[in-house]
Amino acid sequence: MTILIPSYEPDERLLLLVYRLKELSDVDILVVDDGSGELYQHIFKVLETSGCTVLHHDTNRGKGGALKTGFHYLKDIGEQGNIICADSDGQHLPEDIMRISQELDEPGRHLMLGSRQFSGKVPFRSRFGNTLTRMVYSFTTGIKIHDTQTGLRGFPAHMLDWLCQIPGERFEYEMNMLLRAQKDGYAIDELFINTIYLEHNKSSHFRPLMDSISVYLPILLFSASSFLSGILDFILLLQIQYFTGNLFIAVLLSRICSSTFNFTMNRRYVFATSQDSTLRTSLTKYFTLAIIVLLLNYGVLFMYHEQLGMPLILAKLLTEASIFLISYWAQRRYVY
Structure with a gap:
């Protein structure tokens, strides 16, 4: 097992964490100095002396x-044990870090989160931010996670290839993990841990505005791609129906175009993956679902427009409202 600790401008709390971990177990510890500068090199030298492996970035990345620097290193040396990621600011107890590894030893475990319960004296910014992110993430993906922003995460070694391919360089990287995990076949499990905030979390390097934008951007892109494809489908339906007078052809062509647009946007900009095997699997699932939704869409639209005599625009709006929840649930459950 290896404990991976990304660190930027650390203090003595990182040293204390490492010492306590070594007291509990003869574990490998990998620390990545994320461009902390000369003022902090004495801390990293102490870590190296104590037996830690320390990797350095020339600038903050x-x-x-x-x-990802840590994951690439572990992949290159052929790591076979569990990998546990922990923060360097003392917010994760060594005992909780070890518990994550023990849970990963259970069959079928993939991404294990050390989830904070946010009880007791928790800074308002942290409580509010996590609550909001949890709600948005749950609505967007259909997955309920108590703590989407935890830095205590565990992975088996066979996930290293996947971890190295996740897009993102700052805090959005950890959100991208959660957005892609289920879609790529990795289960997400949680283990509740102690919630520790030292001095109101003032040592955090999280930038409230810029990093919040980067965290929410993947979720916003995911939602925006669905919204834009819906607009495209609506416009094409009206135009094709106007020129052909055939409702089925209009529904078919507009749905093919909007579905292709939606799938391409999600693959290229939301999940940013190009693995051929994953592409074939998700492509098959997506367009199988698209055919089912298309037939359902046509049936409901035919009833409203042809049988009940509603104007096409009103009929289209009612149709989309009728099948939206079914379509949305199916896409997030079986495709993305």
Whole structure:
């Protein structure tokens, strides 16, 4: 097992964490200095003397960049044990870090989160930010996670290839993990840990505005691609129906175009993956679902427009409202 700790401008709390971990177990510890500068090199030298492996960035690349440097290193040396990622600011108890590894030893475990319960005296910014992110993530993906922003995460070694391919260099990297995990076949499990905030979390390097934007951007892109494809489908339906007078052809062609657009946007900009095997699997699932939705869409639209005599625009709006929840649930459950 290896404990991976990304670190930027650390203090003595990192040393204390490492010492306590070594007291609990003869574990390998990998620390990534994310461009902390000369003022902090004495801390990293102490870590090296104590037996830690320390990798250095010349400049600050962000937490995601530091984690990926660690993952690439572990992949190159052929790591076979569990990998546990922990923060360097003392917010994760050594006992909780070890518990994550023990849980990963259970069959079928993939991404294990050390989830904070946010009880007791928790800074408002941290409580509010996690609550909001949890709600948005749950609505967007259909997955309920108590703590989407935890830095305590565990992975088996066979996930290293996948971890190295996740896009993002700063805090958005950890959100991208959660957005892609289920889609790529990795289960997400949680283990509740102690919630520790030292001095109101003032040592955090999280930038409230810029890093919040980067965290929410993948979720916003995911939602925006669905919204834009819906607009495209609506416009094409009206135009094709106007020129052909055939409702089925209009529904078929507009749905093919909007589905292709939606799939391409999600693959290229939301999940940013190009693995051929994953592409074939998700492509098959997506367009199988698209055919089912298309037939359902046509049936409901035919009833409203042809049988009940509603104007096409009104009929289209009612149709989309009727099948939206079914379509949305199916896409997030079986495709993305």
